[in-house]
Amino acid sequence: MRKSKFRRFMDTLFSRKIVMVSFVVVLVFLVMAVLAPLLAPYDPYEQDLMHTLQGISSEHLFGTDKYGRDILSRIIYGSRISLIVGVGSVLIAFVIGSTIGMIIGYFGGWLDTVVMRITDMMFAIPQVVLALALAAVLGNGLWNLTFLMSVGAIPGYIRMLRGQVMAIKEQDFITAGRVIGASPGRLMFFHMLPNGFSPILVFMTQSVGGTILGEAGLSFLGLGIDPPTATWGGLINEGRQYLLTNPVYSIAPGIFIVLLVMALNILGDGIRDAMDPRLRGQH
Amino acid sequence: MGKYFLKRFGQMLVVLFLVTFFVYLLLDLIPGDPVYAILGNKIRPEQYERVYKELGLDKPFLVRYGEWLSGLVQGDFGRSIYYKVPVVELLAKRLPITFFINVIVMTISTSLGIWMGIISAVRRGSKVDNFITVFSNIFACVPGFWIGIILVYFLAVKLQILPTMGFTWPWEDFALSVRQLIMPILVGVLTSLSVMTRQTRSSMLEVVNQDYIRTARAKGMKEKDIIRKHAIRNALIPVITLMGIGIGFIFGGSPIIETVFSIPGMGNLLVSAIGNRDIPVVQACVFIMAAVICMANMAVDIVYGLVDPRIRVK
Numbered sequence: 001m002r003k004s005k006f007r008r009f010m011d012t013l014f015s016r017k018i019v020m021v022s023f024v025v026v027l028v029f030l031v032m033a034v035l036a037p038l039l040a041p042y043d044p045y046e047q048d049l050m051h052t053l054q055g056i057s058s059e060h061l062f063g064t065d066k067y068g069r070d071i072l073s074r075i076i077y078g079s080r081i082s083l084i085v086g087v088g089s090v091l092i093a094f095v096i097g098s099t100i101g102m103i104i105g106y107f108g109g110w111l112d113t114v115v116m117r118i119t120d121m122m123f124a125i126p127q128v129v130l131a132l133a134l135a136a137v138l139g140n141g142l143w144n145l146t147f148l149m150s151v152g153a154i155p156g157y158i159r160m161l162r163g164q165v166m167a168i169k170e171q172d173f174i175t176a177g178r179v180i181g182a183s184p185g186r187l188m189f190f191h192m193l194p195n196g197f198s199p200i201l202v203f204m205t206q207s208v209g210g211t212i213l214g215e216a217g218l219s220f221l222g223l224g225i226d227p228p229t230a231t232w233g234g235l236i237n238e239g240r241q242y243l244l245t246n247p248v249y250s251i252a253p254g255i256f257i258v259l260l261v262m263a264l265n266i267l268g269d270g271i272r273d274a275m276d277p278r279l280r281g282q283h
Numbered sequence: 284m285g286k287y288f289l290k291r292f293g294q295m296l297v298v299l300f301l302v303t304f305f306v307y308l309l310l311d312l313i314p315g316d317p318v319y320a321i322l323g324n325k326i327r328p329e330q331y332e333r334v335y336k337e338l339g340l341d342k343p344f345l346v347r348y349g350e351w352l353s354g355l356v357q358g359d360f361g362r363s364i365y366y367k368v369p370v371v372e373l374l375a376k377r378l379p380i381t382f383f384i385n386v387i388v389m390t391i392s393t394s395l396g397i398w399m400g401i402i403s404a405v406r407r408g409s410k411v412d413n414f415i416t417v418f419s420n421i422f423a424c425v426p427g428f429w430i431g432i433i434l435v436y437f438l439a440v441k442l443q444i445l446p447t448m449g450f451t452w453p454w455e456d457f458a459l460s461v462r463q464l465i466m467p468i469l470v471g472v473l474t475s476l477s478v479m480t481r482q483t484r485s486s487m488l489e490v491v492n493q494d495y496i497r498t499a500r501a502k503g504m505k506e507k508d509i510i511r512k513h514a515i516r517n518a519l520i521p522v523i524t525l526m527g528i529g530i531g532f533i534f535g536g537s538p539i540i541e542t543v544f545s546i547p548g549m550g551n552l553l554v555s556a557i558g559n560r561d562i563p564v565v566q567a568c569v570f571i572m573a574a575v576i577c578m579a580n581m582a583v584d585i586v587y588g589l590v591d592p593r594i595r596v597k
Contacts (some may be wrong), residue, residue, distance in 0.1 A: 090350065117298070120301075121301040127535060132569075135557060223558075250432050250436075251429075265424055266420075
């Protein structure tokens with residue numbers, strides 16, 4: 001029997017051990033984020049001022065922070081922020097960027113010129129700096145952080161979808177759709193978008209890791225989410241002052257960031273290779 | 284070539300103009316009254332009126348923007364709300380520091396990245412290639428500030444061979460300057476190197492598969508000469524573009540690196556200005572970063588046009 005397209009994709013994807021391992025690592029992080037209240041050995045907000053800044057011990061695997069809170073528990077809870085911001089902002093950027101991109105690619109004209117100049121402008125500002133400027137405007141908070149991390153990625157989606165729509169829109173099946181009276185919106189969302197979806201999906205999976213790194217950077221600078229909420233970047237920043245007493249305070253959250261981002265990147269590359277095996281090993 | 288240059292220059296001006304508008308609009312949207320932000324809540328109404336006028340808040344947005352823009356063109360970025368001095372004075376001290384560090388990082392990371400990328404592509408599949416690929420994949424996942432802190436922990440706190448922070452110009456105290464610069468530059472290079480290496484490798488691999496390389500092999504040219512005379516020259520063209528991206532990447536990293544090592548540069552200024560809600564400073568910093576990147580990209584495109592005539596015609 002012929003294997004389904006999806007099965008074949010999964011087989012190619014997991015044919016490499018490292019991709020499989022990365023997939024498992026990502027799953028573990030997801031489980032950790034969802035089940036944080038069950039997995040965390042302590043309440044991440046409970047202060048214990050008698051036992052601040054302790055080192056590694058059997059009670060506190062990574063020691064305690066400046067308020068005596070268990071660092072491991074705070075790291076486990078921090079994974080929620082990283083994953084929500086990482087996945088959320090990629091989705092927001094995709095929705096906004098692809099809608100704009102399809103519209104300007106389909107209709108063209110002056111709107112296209114204006115939007116393209118705006119994307120030029122956004123590419124001129126480094127993503128971190130753009131996010132910093134937006135952080136000044138929006139203030140701290142989970143949803144603000146998710147949104148401002150997405151803004152820098154929007155122009156990328158705009159350009160990608162615009163190019164695809166421009167390439168597809170003259171093809172016969174689109175003309176056929178138009179002839180039978182499909183609206184531009186229907187043509188865009190039901191015919192053009194699915195047709196060019198695989199490169200977009202690849203781009204999305206590959207950008208989650210980078211977004212998490214960016215979020216960690218903003219949290220590190222104190223421009224992400226206000227304390228007492230635990231974020232990986234924020235933990236690293238707090239621990240910076242206590243390198244002498246408890247270096248694990250800063251080092252441990254970083255290891256989690258590296259692990260998650262690396263697994264996401266390898267998985268993203270794996271998905272790209274499985275979708276288009278010709279690309280394997282090129283980048 | 285002159286026409287191409289002018290066209291590109293015009294494009295850059297348009298983009299920069301949009302940046303100014305965007306930056307001004309964005310920071311105008313900040314919630315909260317700037318007068319209270321400066322003076323606090325306990326002020327008399329007369330005081331409020333005076334500062335309100337002083338900041339030009341009684342004028343419409345476009346008028347204020349026009350005034351800000353005309354000042355900017357003359358090199359006047361307004362006054363810092365927090366430091367109470369002209370923003371230009373702050374920038375004059377801090378911008379050179381950021382430039383100095385970033386130029387060093389850029390030089391090391393491009394030359395090393397191109398070199399590693401070429402080796403990796405030429406010996407594709409070898410141990411060296413695997414090592415370089417794994418190395419750059421790992422460093423693409425590591426937050427710069429975390430590497431910085433680990434370096435501080437080992438080199439400054441444990442071994443105590445380097446100072447933890449600060450910046451000194453080399454002509455003030457050369458030894459101290461070098462010792463203070465080692466860690467920030469290392470972090471900058473390690474975080475940007477992987478972008479350079481990977482890009483060079485993939486563009487080199489693309490070239491190696493081209494017909495003219497096969498032709499060169501078929502006519503019996505030595506492999507070394509093929510790489511040197513045909514492959515590298517063609518592969519470096521996209522790498523020039525990469526330098527434009529690299530400049531953006533490295534400048535984007537400045538706020539974090541300068542915060543980790545307490546370097547009084549522009550990135551650090553930007554971060555503290557955001558914390559202080561010091562809008563004129565934020566506007567100036569974002570604008571300057573965008574301007575540097577736009578100019579770098581323009582320079583890159585022009586060099587590109589010089590090296591590859593096909594670009595000019597397009």
